Amino acid sequence: MRAADLTPCQAQLRDTFEKLNAALEAVSEAIVWTNDAGAVVWCNPAFEAFTGVANAQVQGQLLTPLLPLYCGAEMIDSNAHPVRLALEEGIASTATFDYYRDGHPRIVELSTRIVWPPEGHKSVVVAIHDITYVHDREHLLFEQRLFLDLLQRVTEASNDAESEETALGKVLQLVCRQTGWGLGHACMGLHRQNGCPADSPWYAHSEECRQLRLYLEQDATAIDEMTEAARVLARPHCREFPVGPLANAMAIPVLSGREVVATLVFFSDTPMRSDNDTLHRMAQIGIQLGRVVERKRAEGQLRQAHAELETRVEERTTELAAANDALQKEVEERRKAEALKDELVATVSHELRTPLSSLLGFAELMLDRNFDADEQRGFLEIIHNETLRLTQLINDFLDLQRIESGRMTYHFDAVDLAALLKESAAIYGVDASLHRFAIEAAADLPRVSADADRMRQVLANLCSNAVKFSPDGGVVLIAARQTGDEIEVSVKDEGIGISADVIPRLFQKFSRADNADTRQIGGTGLGLALIREIVTAHGGRVWVESAPGHGSTFIFTLPVAEEE
Amino acid sequence: MVSGGITDKGIREHLHTMKRVLVADDERALRLMIQATLKPMDVELLQAADGEEALALARTEMPDLVLLDWMMPKMTGVEVAAVLREQEETKQIPIIMLTARGQQRDEHAARIAGVDQYLTKPFSPRQLLALVRQTLGE
Numbered sequence: 001m002r003a004a005d006l007t008p009c010q011a012q013l014r015d016t017f018e019k020l021n022a023a024l025e026a027v028s029e030a031i032v033w034t035n036d037a038g039a040v041v042w043c044n045p046a047f048e049a050f051t052g053v054a055n056a057q058v059q060g061q062l063l064t065p066l067l068p069l070y071c072g073a074e075m076i077d078s079n080a081h082p083v084r085l086a087l088e089e090g091i092a093s094t095a096t097f098d099y100y101r102d103g104h105p106r107i108v109e110l111s112t113r114i115v116w117p118p119e120g121h122k123s124v125v126v127a128i129h130d131i132t133y134v135h136d137r138e139h140l141l142f143e144q145r146l147f148l149d150l151l152q153r154v155t156e157a158s159n160d161a162e163s164e165e166t167a168l169g170k171v172l173q174l175v176c177r178q179t180g181w182g183l184g185h186a187c188m189g190l191h192r193q194n195g196c197p198a199d200s201p202w203y204a205h206s207e208e209c210r211q212l213r214l215y216l217e218q219d220a221t222a223i224d225e226m227t228e229a230a231r232v233l234a235r236p237h238c239r240e241f242p243v244g245p246l247a248n249a250m251a252i253p254v255l256s257g258r259e260v261v262a263t264l265v266f267f268s269d270t271p272m273r274s275d276n277d278t279l280h281r282m283a284q285i286g287i288q289l290g291r292v293v294e295r296k297r298a299e300g301q302l303r304q305a306h307a308e309l310e311t312r313v314e315e316r317t318t319e320l321a322a323a324n325d326a327l328q329k330e331v332e333e334r335r336k337a338e339a340l341k342d343e344l345v346a347t348v349s350h351e352l353r354t355p356l357s358s359l360l361g362f363a364e365l366m367l368d369r370n371f372d373a374d375e376q377r378g379f380l381e382i383i384h385n386e387t388l389r390l391t392q393l394i395n396d397f398l399d400l401q402r403i404e405s406g407r408m409t410y411h412f413d414a415v416d417l418a419a420l421l422k423e424s425a426a427i428y429g430v431d432a433s434l435h436r437f438a439i440e441a442a443a444d445l446p447r448v449s450a451d452a453d454r455m456r457q458v459l460a461n462l463c464s465n466a467v468k469f470s471p472d473g474g475v476v477l478i479a480a481r482q483t484g485d486e487i488e489v490s491v492k493d494e495g496i497g498i499s500a501d502v503i504p505r506l507f508q509k510f511s512r513a514d515n516a517d518t519r520q521i522g523g524t525g526l527g528l529a530l531i532r533e534i535v536t537a538h539g540g541r542v543w544v545e546s547a548p549g550h551g552s553t554f555i556f557t558l559p560v561a562e563e564e
Numbered sequence: 565m566v567s568g569g570i571t572d573k574g575i576r577e578h579l580h581t582m583k584r585v586l587v588a589d590d591e592r593a594l595r596l597m598i599q600a601t602l603k604p605m606d607v608e609l610l611q612a613a614d615g616e617e618a619l620a621l622a623r624t625e626m627p628d629l630v631l632l633d634w635m636m637p638k639m640t641g642v643e644v645a646a647v648l649r650e651q652e653e654t655k656q657i658p659i660i661m662l663t664a665r666g667q668q669r670d671e672h673a674a675r676i677a678g679v680d681q682y683l684t685k686p687f688s689p690r691q692l693l694a695l696v697r698q699t700l701g702e
Contacts, residue, residue, distance in 0.1 A: 070660070346665055353664035353685040354591055360686035361597040368690065371600075382593045508570050 028101035030128040033061045036121040038087050050128060053100065063126065069110070070098035086124045090322040096131070098435075107135045137407040140277075147186035147281045150178050153432050154285055158292040164188070167253075167296060168262060169201030173291055173527045181250065182209035182268035185216070187227045212267050217244050228249035228266045234260055236282040238274035248272040253288040262293060293427040347510045351393055351525065361456070396526035399457075403533040410537060414447040414561035415455060417487060421478045434473025437463075441480040448487050448558040454534045455558075462491040462554050468497025469552065486540070486561050498546040504546060507532040531556070583700050584625060584651025588618030588641065589662070590632040598631060598662075601689040602696060619647055622654055631700055634663035634674070642677045649678030658699045664689060683699040 006014065007121055024031055030047035034040055040058045048055050051066055058066065064083050069076040076097065085091040094111040105176045109129040114123050154171050161167035165188070172184030192447040204210040216223055222241070229237040230251035237249045247269050264286070362379040365371075370385065375425060402408040418441045425437035459478075467475045474494030498506065510525040533558045535542045546552035583608045587598050595611050602609060610625055611617035616638040628682055630648070632641040641661055647656040660681040661674050671682045681695055 024596075192584055346667070346670075349666060350664035353666070355592070356686040357662075358591075358593045358665070358686075361601065361689050364689050365597070365600050375600075378596075384594065386593060454654070 028129075030130075032058075032063060032126045032128075034083065034087070034124045034487070035127070036087065036123060038062050038064060038124075040066070040084060041123065044071070047128070048103070050130065054169070063124075067110075067126075067128070068100075069108075070100065070537065072098060081412060082110055083124060083126060084113050086114050086126075090114060101393065106130055106132045109130075143277070146178065147284075151285060151288055152280075154168045154293065156286055158289055158296075161296075164262075164293055164296050164300075165201050167289070167292060168264065169203060170203060170265060171285070172203040172266075175264070175282075175285065176205045177267065179266075179272075181268050182206060182270075183212045183216075183267040185213075185223060186262060187223070187265065187267045206490055208269060209267075212245060212269060216267070222249060222267070223265055229397070230263045230265070231260045234258060236279045238279065239271075240271070245269055248274065250274065250279075251284065252286040253369055254286050254292040254293055257290075258299075261290060261297075264289075276284060277352055344509070347525075348397065351510065352390070355390040355393070358382050358386040359390075386460075394527065396530055399531055400533065403530070403537070405486075408537070410451040410454060412538075414453055415450045415452050417441070417448050417450075417455075417480050417489065417558070418443075418445055419479060420452065420455055420459060423454065424463050425476075425478055428463040428467060428476075432467055432473075432476075434477050435467055435470065437475045437478070438475055440455070440477060445480055445487065446482065447561040449561040450538055450558055451534075454538075458531050458534055458556070459491070460488075461531055465527065466493035466495065469493060475552075483557075485556045487560060488555060488557050490553050490555040492551065493552040497548040497550050498544065498552055499548045503544060503546065507542070554555050575668040582606060582608050583629070583702075584627040585629045585631065585696065585700075586612065586618065586621055586625065586627040587631040588589070588612040588615070588621075588636065588644070588701045589631075590614055590636045591633075594633070594662075597689070598692070601692055602683060605697065605700075605702070607696075607700075615641065615644050619644050622648055622657065624653075626653065627657065629696060631696075632655055632659055632661050632671075632679070634661060635666050642674055642679075645674070645679050647678040660692075660695060660699065662692070 010126050024044045026496055027044070028046055030044065030050035032040055032043040032047045039060050040063050045055075048058070051058070051068070064078060064081050067083065068083075069081065082091075082093050082095060085093065092114050093111045096107060096109050099106045099108045107130070109131050111127045111129075113125040113127075114122055115125055123301055153174050157170040157174060158167035158340065163169055165186075167185035168188070172186060175181060176184050182205045183202070184204075186200055188200060202213060204213050226239070226249050227294065229239075230253040234253050234255060236250060236252045238248065240248055246267050248271055249268045250268070250272070252264045252266075253260040254264065258542070362383050366379060367377065397410070418439075421441060426438055429435075429437040461475065463478070470476070470493040472495075475492075477490075477492040479490045507528045509529045531554075532542050535558075537558050540557040542554070542556035544552055544554050583606075585602060587595055587609060588611075589595050589598070590613050595613075597608055599611075603624060603665040608626075610621050610627055613649075614637045618630070618632065618636070618641075619639060619643075621627075622644070632644060634641040641663065645659050645661070648657060648659065655678075658680045659678065660683060661679040662683050662685060663670070664675070664685040671684075674682055679696050681699065683695065
């Protein structure tokens with residue numbers, strides 16, 4: 001029929017039909033029309049594309065078998081198929097189904113409309129909308145939101161954590177809860193650790209997962225392998241375990257810059273998603289956590305540096321206080337030494353001025369007045385004695401000074417001590433009318449290593465003391481005997497003796513100055529100090545055994561000379 | 565020292581007016597020298613060989629003058645001087661210190677303790693004699 005032959009009404013209908021047809025061909029929704037028996041009457045190109053079957057072949061075929069619908073993996077029973085429901089039960093519906101095209105899962109929205117023409121049989125129009133893309137995008141958005149939420153919680157939790165360990169522990173818990181991993185384990189530090197040390201943070205989502213942990217404690221190969229992989233790759237790493245209680249594992253490196261500062265390893269006893277998106281998100285968590293760990297470490301270092309600084313300040317303060325104390329002590333000691341020196345100067349001055357008083361006094365008196373012969377003789381005797389005393393004092397003092405400043409030289413030799421003893425006894429025996437000198441020394445007495453002149457000085461001092469301090473006379477016994485590799489020399493008198501309280505200071509310089517008894521007898525007050533210095537320089541010791549009224553025995557030791 | 569029966573009125577009067585000088589020094593030679601020095605004066609000489617003896621004699625004998633050495637056993641001259649100055653009966657007794665300690669601060673310390681005159685050893689007998697005469701008002 002040509003257009004010119006049509007009535008205006010017919011022409012209008014035809015126009016409408018063509019427009020509708022064009023529209024049906026243009027839409028992306030698959031549209032199919034069945035008769036009341038469910039056989040396909042007509043379909044648009046989108047339907048052909050959707051099913052992959054050409055229009056010509058679809059015509060007349062039953063629609064239900066052409067559209068196998070699923071709910072998940074489960075196929076919808078033919079009785080519940082929306083097309084059958086529309087045809088036989090008169091129920092029009094719009095619902096979402098799973099559908100597989102060429103084996104690919106799709107999500108479709110399927111609507112049925114029942115069409116009742118004014119005459120003739122009813123038919124069903126089915127419109128199918130592939131919403132896989134929309135659905136996927138929604139799912140993606142949802143996952144993205146979940147991830148952002150997780151990332152935020154990870155950031156907050158790790159920020160709030162007191163230590164790196166607690167931060168990692170908290171993150172393990174968050175990730176497990178949100179992503180479904182059963183067990184999380186953190187490996188601290190740069191280097192691979194063997195197994196799961198008890199102090200490393202870990203989290204188990206359930207009792208079953210706790211069993212995984214026990215398994216890992218027995219065999220740490222999986223943890224070591226995952227940690228190492230994450231460390232080497234510096235990005236998340238997943239793997240499956242075909243045998244054993246572990247199904248999947250995922251390791252996330254915690255990155256500070258490019259450095260792996262820790263590793264989070266997750267395990268599951270059921271299969272887990274490990275697509276690129278998931279791994280990418282996990283990498284983000286690792287990076288975010290890395291920043292926090294980095295900051296925490298910096299804070300820790302700062303705290304440590306602060307603590308170290310404080311410790312050092314404290315130490316320095318202590319050192320300064322100690323140095324101060326030492327300085328104060330030194331000042332104190334110097335002051336004491338100064339005081340001692342002053343005291344010595346005063347004593348020496350006293351010891352020099354006292355005999356000089358006699359010299360000046362008696363000489364002046366004799367110049368000024370006439371005394372009788374006896375008086376004159378007495379004065380001259382005093383002058384003579386005091387002059388000798390003064391000379392002795394100066395000699396002793398200079399000797400002592402020489403010794404104390406280390407300028408005294410000794411000429412050690414193998415000395416026959418017995419001969420020296422006899423010599424000393426002879427010298428002092430000549431003048432002593434009240435005293436008798438006795439010598440007691442073995443004939444085979446070995447020679448001693450000594451400076452003979454200094455030994456004469458020591459013996460002379462001791463003999464002179466023995467005579468002076470036994471004013472009533474008696475025996476002065478000079479003895480020598482061997483004890484081990486030493487010779488013990490003693491000078492014993494029967495004199496006034498020495499009281500016990502004086503003995504400790506006896507060998508100090510001028511100790512006699514405070515002693516009434518010895519003061520009366522006279523002497524320089526340096527003799528015993530000199531003896532001690534000389535004997536000590538010989539490697540010997542000197543001491544005294546005495547009691548008031550029972551005489552004194554001065555004893556000193558000398559080393560036996562080595563045989564030539 | 566004075567001895568013999570006091571029968572003669574002249575002697576008694578003489579004894580009564582005779583000044584008494586205590587000399588305290590642990591050196592016998594020095595005491596002898598002072599004795600010889602003061603011989604031209606008509607004084608009675610009391611002798612002590614240490615600080616304690618000097619203090620005891622000063623208290624019992626109440627001398628007109630004390631010649632005091634510093635460095636003596638048992639009690640130093642300065643300690644003796646300080647005790648004498650503390651006590652009512654002895655505080656007026658003049659004290660001349662004869663000492664081998666010649667530093668200025670020593671003299672200062674001695675004067676604080678109550679010493680009236682300070683002679684450093686060795687001293688001239690002429691000087692001592694003059695000082696004793698002056699102190700005793702002769």
